[in-house]
Amino acid sequence: MRGVPPVPRTRVEQLVRQRRLTTQEFCVEFHTASQRVGRPLAVSERHASRWLSGRLGGLPHPATCRVLEHMFGEPAETLFGPPQPDPVPGGPEAITSLAAEGGVETATTASWEREIAMAAVESARFGQFAEQTNVGPHTLDQFRADAARIVATYPTRPVYPVFVELRELRNRIFELLEGRQHPQQTRELYLVAGVLCGVLSNASFDLGWLAAAETQARTAFLCAELAGSNALRAWIRGTQSLVAYWDDRPRMAVDLAVDGWRYQPEAGTARVRLAAIEARAQARLRDRRATEDALRRAEQARNEVLGEDDPGGMLAFPVAKQTFYAATTRLWLGEQSDLVLAERQAGEAVELYQEDPPERRRLGELCLARLDLAAARLGRQDLDGAAEQVQEVMVMSGRRRTDSVHRRLRQVANALRRPHYQTSALALDLRDQILSFCGAPTVPALPGAVLPGTGP
Structure with missing residues (x-):
């Protein structure tokens, strides 16, 4: 003789038993019902057993609740509550009783009322689900403050410790997202x-990892897209263009800068930066007309800047940086008149950087401006003037080494191999000092920039 079946632990288990369904059959019916409500879902027997036994510890996902409510005609709160000894008002048994007492019209009215009440419960449950958040206003404020602090101090700090801090902060945000x-x-x-x-x-670029820099920039651009920020879109395109420029892909650098130009920033100097980067790449391609046009657009964009850069810091493109980019551009063009202008612009950039207080001085950019000044002086064979700037750079960049400064130093070292410097003790000593400082092989010098006639 069979024993008395155990008492149902939940209302949903009670209804499953009333239909004489096995757990496997219940899972099949759940999948079929989910297709009818427009969102196919599947459940394993093991997980279904947790539902039936009441071991879930709350309600499942709203989509799951909708399917179960469709199957049994009762709110999820009731289904995952205790079993009921009597037919539930508005349930199948009650409708049968109503039909017997008052006819089909009464039963239909009760069914409508039940559906209306259930729709209200569904909306309330979704409201509870939608208002959930794992981020509070204090957390967002802290993230913004941390990002602003890092971008403000990045140009003056050693790169690798900042890289580690950036990575940890970025990972915390990714986890929240x-x-x-x-x-x-x-x-x-x-x-x-x-x-x-x-x-x-x-930072990856400054540490010499150009492929990693490109990967980070692609993810940054995706985030800018999802945030809907034109200023960040334009700045990231400029960074991608910059990486391509230093990776000896000037045509790609031009294309990326041109693409970034279509994003009108909400505020800030991202467009000034784009045009200045494009000018250097166009000059490297020896397209003087396109170079002059990009330089003009950089000046025009400067005049059209609306408000400060947000969050500022290294994302801002100050006049000093625009001036030294223009000097690099003239060095690439390489005519004697260009070298004269490059020396003047590089000198102006150095003076502008030195006007900043030491704690805010952009050391890497100041070093590059000095190296442009050295290159222009070598172009007119002023070895003493060039050596003065190189010595300053080796002292200054020892506190904050970056790959771009090392590359430019090696270009100067390569220029010092030219025949008319082979008999100069200063040139030989300076070249040895540069190679010892960099600790790596030389790279090709700038064409016509470090010295007239030098080619890639």
């Missing part, structure tokens, strides 16, 4: 993540 937030909070997180990935791209 895997959870739930309000749409505006998600946009803010993507904006900060885009800035951090952009600075990580710059």
Whole structure:
């Protein structure tokens, strides 16, 4: 003789038993019902057993609740509650009773009322689900403050420690983005993540890892897209163009800068930077007309800047940097008149950088401006003047080494191998000092920039 079946632990288990379904059959019916409500779902027997036994510890996902409510005609709160000894008002048994007492019309009215009540419960449950967030206003404020602090101090600090800090902060934001937030909070997180990935791209570039810099920049641009920020889109395109320029792909550098130009920044100097980067790449391609046009657009964009860069710091493109980029551009063009102009512009850039207080002075950029000044002086065979700038750079960049400064130093060292410097003790000593400082083989010198007639 069979024993008395155990008492159902939940209402849903009670209804499954009333239909004489096995757990496997229940799983099949759940999948079929989910297709009818427009979102196919599957459940394993093991997980279904957790539902039936009440071991879930709350309600399942709203989509799951909708399927179960469709199957049994009762709110999920009731289904995952205790079993009921009597027919539930509005349930199948009650409708049968109503039909017997008052006819089909009464039963249909009760069914409508049940559906209306159930729709209200569904909306309330979704409201509870939608208001959940794993980010509070304090967290967002802290992320913004941390990002602003890093971009403000990056140009004056050693690169690798900043890289480590950036990576840790970026990972915390990525983890939050895997959870739930309000749409505006998600946009803010993507904006900060885009800035951090952009600075990580710059740091990877400064450390000499150009492929890693490109990967970081691609992710940064995706974050800028998801945040809907034109200023960040334009700045990231500039960073991608910069990496291509230093990776000896000037045509790609031009294309990326031109593409970035279509994003009108909400505020800041991203467009000035794009045009200045494009000018250097066009000059490297020996397209004087396109170079002059890019330089004019950089000046025009400077005059059209609306408001300060946000978050500022290294994302801003100051006049000093625009001036030294223009000097590099003239060095690439390489005519004697260009070298004269390059020397003047590089000198102006050095003076502008030195006007900043030491704690805010952009050391890497100042070093590159000095090396442009050295290159222009070598172009007119002023070895003493060039040596003065190179010595300053080796002292200064020892506190903050970057790959771009090392590359430019090696270009100067390569220029010092030219025949008319072979008998100069100063040239030989300076070249040895540069190679010892860099500790790596030389690279080709700038064409016509470090010395007239030098070619890639």
